[in-house]
Amino acid sequence: xxxxxxxxxxxNDDKTGGDNxxxxxTAAATAAAGGTAAPSGAQGTSGxxxxxxxxxxxxxxxxxxxxxPNGLAVSVSKGKLSSVEVTDKNGKPVEGAITPDGTGWKPAxxxxxxxxxxxxxxxxxxxxxxxxxxxxxxxxxPEKKVSTNDNIQDGATYGVGMxxxxxxxxxxxxxxxxxxxxxxxxxxGTEVKGHWFGDRRLxxxxxxxxxPGTKATIKYxxxxxxxxxxxxxxxxxxxxxxxxxxxxxxxxxxxxxxxxERDGKSTTVPVTLGADATPSWGGTMVIMSKEKxxxxxxxxxxxxxxxxxxxxxxxxxxxxxGTFVHGNYWANPAPFGKSNASHGCISMADEKGGSDxxxxxxxxxxxxxxxVVKIVNTKExxxxxxxGLGGWNVAWANW
Numbered sequence: 001x002x003x004x005x006x007x008x009x010x011x012n013d014d015k016t017g018g019d020n021x022x023x024x025x026t027a028a029a030t031a032a033a034g035g036t037a038a039p040s041g042a043q044g045t046s047g048x049x050x051x052x053x054x055x056x057x058x059x060x061x062x063x064x065x066x067x068x069p070n071g072l073a074v075s076v077s078k079g080k081l082s083s084v085e086v087t088d089k090n091g092k093p094v095e096g097a098i099t100p101d102g103t104g105w106k107p108a109x110x111x112x113x114x115x116x117x118x119x120x121x122x123x124x125x126x127x128x129x130x131x132x133x134x135x136x137x138x139x140x141x142p143e144k145k146v147s148t149n150d151n152i153q154d155g156a157t158y159g160v161g162m163x164x165x166x167x168x169x170x171x172x173x174x175x176x177x178x179x180x181x182x183x184x185x186x187x188x189g190t191e192v193k194g195h196w197f198g199d200r201r202l203x204x205x206x207x208x209x210x211x212p213g214t215k216a217t218i219k220y221x222x223x224x225x226x227x228x229x230x231x232x233x234x235x236x237x238x239x240x241x242x243x244x245x246x247x248x249x250x251x252x253x254x255x256x257x258x259x260x261e262r263d264g265k266s267t268t269v270p271v272t273l274g275a276d277a278t279p280s281w282g283g284t285m286v287i288m289s290k291e292k293x294x295x296x297x298x299x300x301x302x303x304x305x306x307x308x309x310x311x312x313x314x315x316x317x318x319x320x321x322g323t324f325v326h327g328n329y330w331a332n333p334a335p336f337g338k339s340n341a342s343h344g345c346i347s348m349a350d351e352k353g354g355s356d357x358x359x360x361x362x363x364x365x366x367x368x369x370x371x372v373v374k375i376v377n378t379k380e381x382x383x384x385x386x387x388g389l390g391g392w393n394v395a396w397a398n399w
Contacts, residue, residue, distance in 0.1 A: 052129035054079025056121050066140040069110040069224040069232075076103055076123040079131065089116040110224040113232060114141040139224075142232040146170040148222060150239070151288070157244040159370030160209040161286045163389040164192075164218060171199040173228040178202065181225045181233065187215040195399045197386040207396040209372065212263070214243040247371045249363075251346045253280060254377035256337050258346065262366065269359050270337025272328070273378065274344040280375050281344065283382030285318040286389035287325070287371045290364065292354060296324070313354030314364035318346075318373055319388035325373060327351075327360030344380075346373070 059073040074084050080102030086094040094117070095108040111117060119135040147169040152158075172178050175196055184192035184204065188211060194204045204218075217240045222233025251258040253273045260267050274280035294315040297308045313327040327350025328336075335341040336349050336359075350360035372392070383390045391399070 050127075050129060052079065052123070052131035053125040053127075054123040054129070054131040056081075056123050056131050056133040058119050058121065058133055058135040060117075060119070060135060060137040062135045062137065064137040067111075067137050068226065069113055069139050070226065071139075072107055072111060072117070072119070074105040074119065074121045076121075076131075079123040079125040081105055081121060081123045082130070083120075083122045085120045087118050088112065109221075110226075111139050112224050113139050115139050142230075144170075144231045145234040146172070146227050146231055148220065148233065148235050150218070152218060152239050152241050154239055155241065157242045157368065159287065159368050159372065160212060160243055160246045161248070161284070161372035161389070161392065162205075162210065162241075162243065162370030163286060163391045164204040165389060166202045166204070168200045168202075168227070170231055171228060172202075173199075174226060175202075177225050178222065178227050178233070181221045183219045183221070185217045185219060190214055190216070192216075193399055195391060195394065201386070203389070203391050205391055205399070207399075209246070209248070210243040212243060212246045216241055216243070243370075244368060247367065248374070249372065250374045250376060251280075252377050253340060253375060253379075256335075256339065258348070260363070260366075269348060269363065271346050271348045272331070272335040272338075272342055273340045273346055273375065274342050274380065275340050276379070278343045279340075279380040280342070280346065280378050281319065281323060281380050281383035281387075282375050282378045283390065284392040285323065285373050285375070285383055286392070287367055287369050287373060288317045288319075288388055289369060290367065291315045291317075292364075294326075296322075296326075311352070313350050313352075314358075314360040316364065316367060317388070319383060319390070321387050323383075323388075325363070325367075327354055327358060327364070346375070 055077045057075050059071060060067045074081065081098045084096065084098060084105040086096065086107065094111065096105055098105045116136065116138045122130055122132045124130055148166060150164055150166045152164055166182065179194045179202065182194065190206050190210065192204050192206055194202050196202055217238050220235050220237050223236045225233045227233055245263050247260065247262045249258055249260045251271055251273060256271060257268050258271045293311050293313055295310050296312045313329065315324050315326040317324055323344055325346045328347035329350050329352045331341060334349065348359045348363065350358040355361050356365060382393050385391050385394045
């Protein structure tokens with residue numbers, strides 16, 4: 001890897017001046033070739049100039065075609081690096097820094113996949129003689145990639161409890177590298193951190209609920225990240241979103257009431273929660289999705305043939321396991337504000353087909369994905385942090 005200075009053989013066919021014509025012909029030829037000429041009198045008895053003792057090494061072999069994006073490093077022995085220039089095929093420079101001791105250089109970030117690069121490195125030995133190395137190579141084009149999906153729509157607005165959940169189609173082994181490659185930029189300095197649930201899910205949130213009006217952008221830079229051995233990320237993109245007004249609702253299983261705090265104003269509505277045999281999860285949940293009408297079948301949540309309602313109105317999902325806030329037109333007598341009669345959901349008065357004027361209809365129309373819903377005074381344990389967007393049940397110190 002070309003650490004020793006190479007001297008280009010020049011056509012030294014001097015027809016008129018002999019060995020001494022035009023000065024030191026060897027030094028002139030060396031300088032013309034771009035090398036370092038030794039000063040007059042530095043040659044040995046053979047007439048060859050001194051060469052640098054420094055040996056420059058580039059980890060990527062010249063002409064290599066499948067270099068890993070994190071596989072570039074430059075080092076030197078018997079000398080110190082004086083300059084390292086790395087550019088891609090478009091001439092764009094790669095940022096990096098020489099180590100304080102002058103013996104190494106690495107890029108500041110992984111290189112792009114499937115890209116040609118050129119390295120020009122120079123070093124000096126103790127006598128100040130220069131050694132140079134020029135290397136070209138191409139980074140690999142991944143045969144295996146992992147697809148990335150999240151729950152954010154570009155430009156959409158969400159509630160203050162929104163948790164960004166990123167799902168991967170393959171197991172992730174290099175979790176720290178992946179987490180660093182997904183950054184959040186906010187207009188008010190809000191810090192956002194990630195938390196892994198298993199090997200395929202990474203959720204992000206701030207320490208406290210988002211401030212209303214926050215503008216945020218998710219910056220994915222995964223294409224050059226080896227997420228697992230031989231597997232690379234699939235996306236480099238930015239996803240902007242906005243946090244809307246604040247709305248936090250607290251359903252009390254003991255009082256059969258739900259208090260809604262919206263931008264500092266409080267209202268209370270009658271509800272029914274999970275019966276003693278099927279109590280509602282406790283803790284903090286987040287509205288994940290909204291459906292004007294949906295079907296609810298007890299077999300899908302492991303409750304056998306308990307119910308199969310084809311047209312549940314004003315349904316908003318709170319957990320992956322099947323907890324909803326929804327309208328209820330079939331309960332008779334009406335339990336709202338009086339008793340707990342559901343299979344774990346929070347339900348409120350509505351009409352068949354769904355009425356916007358009903359308690360459930362008004363709550364549905366006032367709500368958005370990302371709004372917070374808490375359940376207190378239930379006999380059931382807190383919801384699992386990975387069941388839906390339950391990450392607010394994890395202390396920030398453990399997030």
